[in-house]
Amino acid sequence: MTPLPSQVSVAADDVVLDIRALRTEFMIGGQWHGAVRDLTLSVRKNETLALVGESGSGKSITALSILGLLPEKVARIGAGQLLFGGRDLTRLSRDQLRDVRGGEIAMVFQEPMTSLNPTMRVGEQIGEMIRAHRPLSAKETREEAVKLLLQVGIPSAERRVDDYPHQFSGGMRQRVMIAIAIACRPTLLLADEPTTALDVTIQAQVLGVLDKLKREQGMSMLFITHNLGVVALIADRVAVMYAGQVVELASVTELFAKPTHPYTEALLKAMPRVDRDSDDLAPIPGAVPSLINMPIGCAFANRCPLKEPRCEQESPLLAPLPTNGDHGVRCFVRNPEAL
Ligand SMILES: Nc1ncnc2c1ncn2[C@@H]1O[C@H](COP(=O)(O)OP(=O)(O)O)[C@@H](O)[C@H]1O
Numbered sequence: 595m596t597p598l599p600s601q602v603s604v605a606a607d608d609v610v611l612d613i614r615a616l617r618t619e620f621m622i623g624g625q626w627h628g629a630v631r632d633l634t635l636s637v638r639k640n641e642t643l644a645l646v647g648e649s650g651s652g653k654s655i656t657a658l659s660i661l662g663l664l665p666e667k668v669a670r671i672g673a674g675q676l677l678f679g680g681r682d683l684t685r686l687s688r689d690q691l692r693d694v695r696g697g698e699i700a701m702v703f704q705e706p707m708t709s710l711n712p713t714m715r716v717g718e719q720i721g722e723m724i725r726a727h728r729p730l731s732a733k734e735t736r737e738e739a740v741k742l743l744l745q746v747g748i749p750s751a752e753r754r755v756d757d758y759p760h761q762f763s764g765g766m767r768q769r770v771m772i773a774i775a776i777a778c779r780p781t782l783l784l785a786d787e788p789t790t791a792l793d794v795t796i797q798a799q800v801l802g803v804l805d806k807l808k809r810e811q812g813m814s815m816l817f818i819t820h821n822l823g824v825v826a827l828i829a830d831r832v833a834v835m836y837a838g839q840v841v842e843l844a845s846v847t848e849l850f851a852k853p854t855h856p857y858t859e860a861l862l863k864a865m866p867r868v869d870r871d872s873d874d875l876a877p878i879p880g881a882v883p884s885l886i887n888m889p890i891g892c893a894f895a896n897r898c899p900l901k902e903p904r905c906e907q908e909s910p911l912l913a914p915l916p917t918n919g920d921h922g923v924r925c926f927v928r929n930p931e932a933l
């Protein structure tokens with residue numbers, strides 16, 4: 595098998611995070627089971643890589659693995675590497691990871707109300723993050739907080755910096771979260787469904803803010819969503835996840851023009867429309883196999899209209915298409931290289 599371009603570009607200096615054959619496991623019924631399986635993916639400088647897939651496909655567990663925030667004892671990284679800034683994040687101690695988190699790698703999650711402290715002014719919360727990583731005076735910290743609020747498009751930032759979270763709308767709170775996340779000028783931002791709780795118009799505005807910041811700061815983004823409409827708006831490249839594996843990887847234009855894995859096709863047919871306020875994908879018939887019951891063959895076979903006997907006997911590899919080396923597809927039927 596010819597490796598994917600993203601698999602061989604380790605040394606290339608346009609790669610910010612190189613995820614290699616990552617396996618993240620949960621202890622269930624006395625045994626370890628893979629929730630993320632053989633995940634190889636790299637995030638390049640200045641790009642937004644979207645991780646898309648139905649609920650339960652392993653997107654959040656991928657993000658938590660990178661951040662070193664997996665639940666202790668019940669979860670572990672069973673195999674693979676997370677190469678970032680010349681280090682393998684899987685080998686860092688909890689303290690070392692804490693320094694990376696919020697500094698070089700920042701994150702934004704779905705629920706701004708639960709991540710913001712309701713009893714602290716937003717300026718102080720931004721300030722805490724700034725001071726944890728940069729030695730600034732109180733006055734400088736406040737000025738920096740105002741600047742960050744302006745950068746994420748909060749009007750009257752000079753005054754709003756002294757407000758409490760409940761004085762902001764949902765969309766504005768999510769902007770505050772983004773301001774906190776970018777306070778230390780991270781090289782990589784992990785965004786896990788950051789706009790899912792927002793209505794469609796506000797969602798588009800927040801995506802616009804993230805995209806602007808990415809361009810202004812030269813930041814890279816790993817953007818997690820179950821919504822292909824959002825992918826179309828923000829992503830440069832897309833990795834489609836199914837049952838813990840990447841099943842298709844391509845540029846956003848290529849993916850929408852030539853969806854090739856049967857699962858991607860099904861997702862596109864079930865796609866929620868951006869102009870409608872719909873959070874969930876229309877269901878694809880059948881169910882995602884459970885962690886404790888992964889088939890030996892292709893994980894999608896039981897739901898696949900193109901299934902052949904070999905699909906249930908062997909597991910396909912994520913390999914580039916013969917016609918396009920930048921387009922990876924994990925399917926025997928659609929990609930002769932997947933053997
Ligand atoms: N604490 C846990 N214990 C056991 N299994 C878990 C736990 N957390 C998540 N999982 C399983 O890991 C898989 C991936 O979950 P997740 O990454 O949260 O999915 P997504 O973010 O794509 O919706 C799911 O099958 C989920 O049930």
Ligand SMILES: [Mg+2]
Nearest residue numbers: 653654655786
């Ligand atoms: Mg999730």
